[in-house]
Amino acid sequence: MSTRLASGGRLLNKGRALNFTFNGKRLNGFEGDTLASALLANDQMMVGRSFKYHRPRGVVASGAEEPNALFNMGEGETFEPNQRATTTELFDGLTCTSQNHWPSLEFDVGAINNKLFSRFLTAGFYYKMFIHPRPLWKHVYEPFIRQSAGLGKAPKDRDADKYEHFYAFTDVLVIGGGVAGLQAARAAGASGAKVMLIEQTAHWGGRAPVDGGTVDGAPVDKFVDEIVSELETMPNVTMRNRMMGAGVYDHGYVLGYERVNDHQPEVGGIRHRLWRIRATQIVTATGAIERPLSFAGNDLPGVMLAASIRDYAVNFGVSAGDRTVVVTNNDDAYRTAITLKNMGLDVPVILDARPDGGGDLALQARELGIRVENGKGIAKVKGGKRVEGVAICSQAGEGAVLEEIACDAVAMSGGWSPVVHLWSHCGGKLIWDEAQAHFRPDVDKAPTDATGEAFVIAAGSANGTLDLAGILTDADAAGKAAAKATGHTPKRKAAPKAEAEEANAMEATWLMPQGATIKLRMKSWLDFQNDVKVSDIQLAAREGFESVEHAKRYTTLGMATDQGKLSNINGLAILSDALNQPIPQTGTTTFRPPYTPISMASIAGEARGEIFQPIRRTPMQDWHEENGAFFEPVGAWRRAYTYQKPGESVENAVIREIDQTRDKLGLLDASTLGKIIVKGPDAGKFLDMLYTNMMSTLKPGRCRYGLMCTENGFLTDDGVVARIDEETFLCHTTTGGAETIHGHMEEWLQTEWWDWKVYTANVTEQYGQIAVVGPKARIALEKLTDDDISAEALAFMAFKDITLAGIPARAYRISFSGELSYEIAVAAGQARALWDALLEAGAEFGITPYGTEALHVMRAEKGFIMIGDETDGTVIPQDLNMQWAISKKKEDFLGKRAQERTFMADPNRWKLVGLDTLDGSVLPEGAYAVAEGNNANGQRNTQGRVTSTYYSPTLKRGIAMALVHNGPDRMGDVIDIPKVDGTVIKAKIVDPIFYDKDGEKQNV
């Protein structure tokens, strides 16, 4: 059983006990524990079940590579699934539950299914099992698989915590705060370069204090303390722990994932902070990960990585078992045996797969009285839900059992793989190191920046240097090289010297024993979380999945939440063996960021709740909110669709607003309309190119409606242009078009007509704009001004600067409703005051603020087009019968040539007409008019579609605009428009101007 030892636990504060709850059980730990160490201290060896077979799973590792110990953490609004116990610092009151079991962790129905059906659940079983018969997938297989698969639960509540981003810039970013990272940071910092050092755990020094060693004559943990103190005093070095280098991207961009308060949630404030770092040079001192060995039963709880067992003992004073068998192919695992023995625990045997065994450390182990067996391995692990013993065999054989030894833990080591993830994210290449049987960074093929220079340097064990002496030398060189690459001069100080130890070479051991029978291979796990075994990879190879990327997807090797940190190298070695090719030829799968999963909320940062996205507000927005506005989004604005009186429906509110405006007086907040100043000697020439009609002939003081097309001829925006003076125009755009049209203008000015003398400025928000609309508009305004705004002094399509309610204003006589109408522009800071003054002055006339729906209906009654309704990016002005707005005198304008292309000039293009329903009903939006017969796909032929459709309170029936084949030549024809309920509405083709065709009402 696993338990807390009386001694050990260098990271613990045994003076502070913490309570936590696991599957409803109350347990204790100490400050400094991880959740994993605390569970092991409470003999909670089994922590979950595997994905496919629901096999019992225990803690395997002590760090970010852990595949099994994943938990549902927290409750309600702090609930989060798939949290890794090995990287979760224990805090008082922590609550967690295990995942992927039903009904309980100890008794699981899925595991029984596994016993009965596991021979069907081989590699690619999804594809083989569930392909036939087809309908069963949707109704039977998929629901079943969804029920039995999947790890954590999805959160149900809104996340209660707070997250943010931070932008940082540095010369050198060192990722990893082990001895390599510390030394690299010191070497780089000594040059004066700005250095940032980040470490994913709460502690500096990495695993060096556990592994031991001597640096410059002092124990390595002393060396760590000294170097940390020194770095803390360097003003050009910043250090941050609990911050993982999540991803390396182009141009030295790095994402740092800081878990600010995960370890002390009671503090509140920021939970995670996502750092967006620009670094000139990046040093990846990310360490190495120990590999498991592939022997039968290597997935049983109690089988752990050798170095992790050492970590638990030294860091947390926790033993994985009283009797631990060590099995290895390298010298490093002997440290575990020695450590355990020195702590008074029993190590019955060290099984060294190498015929010649280990070096210095093996000698030390023997001197401590530990039995060492060379050339031996594990045939299989005995036990059900936890380790009970091991059967020993000869590594060279097929698994014949030589001896059985009782034990309650197995410490395995298959060698070390450098953490090359961050090196690889942005294109760093790897080479296969035959001697150490791992991939390490190819220094000649580093990720390169825009100039082709390397911007990432790997250091220490992340660079494939596994001994302390070599690590310090390598890291020192990396720090100096990084500083130099940022233009600083490194100091000539030599690297610290560590005492070297005599080690025997490791020996690649991909399968134990090397000739394991199929029965053993079917129990030899590669991927613990996703349940991929040696036999699965071999089957995939036999079935033709020879590319490592194919084999990965076919077997799901490395596709779990740990992304194969433990399994990938072992898996591709097995694949290479099955394909009879060297490992480098097989290659690795792609390393993609993030290194380990980061919270979605940290990516969103501050963008949630009321600052999820910007909402643009007009100067009158408060009034709208206070007066029953029902809003609709228009671009990033929220415009009042209508203003509902208490108890009034949206539909009735719209009708009331239209009736009041047509009869008396309406008021519209038109502030969102784009307003762009275009000024210069060439402004007229420029606008003639932008608009389809002639703008250069417009007289100062006058307005003209214009159309804008893209160079492909399609109608993109419209609006009224006012000529302010000889050189200055003000172009109104649609609400959504303000920024894009301004950009469109600047693009043409900057890239094509760069020599034209024109400047533009977007002054949309400088003005509050209010439309005063209706037969009473003039007399209402006259109450507020002494200026002459009579029909003669301010004619239709003219503008005039006046003073209104004491406020300087520009009044445009333009109309989008067909009524007598003034659009009044004032400085935004005074717009609300004017709005209030107008409401007061218009009260006696029944002034009625109206929203965008009333605006839409009134313009449709007048047959005015709306960009986005009558246009959709495929419509040209000619389709809308707007030839009158296309100048024939101009040599060129944007879109002119495109509109001359054959298919644009084709008389068969659908054209704009009005539609009158015979029964007076309202046509559905976007409905199609059908024609005779079917097309080649068996679909009903069409002859037109509805672009705008409303109930017209003015005409008291449904009206619509539509694009119809030969429409303008078919006045009076009746066409069929089916509804989705199968019924058909008959509509007569009519003129699209339903109201005041001669424009008498607006021109009074």
Next chain:
Amino acid sequence: MSKAVSALQGASYQGYVTVEELGLRGMITLRGDLASAKLKSAVKVAAGVAVPKQRKVSLDGDVGVAWMSPDELLVMVPYEGVEGAIASIDKTLKGQHYLAVNVSDARAVFELRGDAAAEVIAKLCPVDMAPGQFGPGDFRRSRMAQVPAAFWMVDETTIRIVCFRSVADYVFKLLKDAAEPGGEVGHFG
């Protein structure tokens, strides 16, 4: 005549950095040939300062001129002085090709005050706010979370921000959120 009001009418928030909307400020978009003697003279007459270099601002108290692009400046004067300043620019640049337009009401201005003012900006804008990298005299036109914004330092602990008026409420809430106690980063020492 009613008094013109700013978008948030002086709203403020006391976090670990103080956030305050400063009310209406006079602002003029001036586009033209920044190298021309006439434009330099127009700027001098209107604001009393020199044309700033790239990414810089020339300040004299609340009056100043900021570099916005290779052919655009932001002239900052008292709100009441805008028409006069434009008139003086028009007079000096008569006959030249330029554009001077009042954008005072199109903007909102915020001030951050506190030792960690730069830190609040660094949470929202992709700009190096480290001491020595951004200080008084520097000016950035950048992105603040999801909207455009520009900012400069009055002194090491005071930063002013200009954004569009329609998003003043969003920017105020962003700044409040970033300045909330518990969010201290401490990266700039």
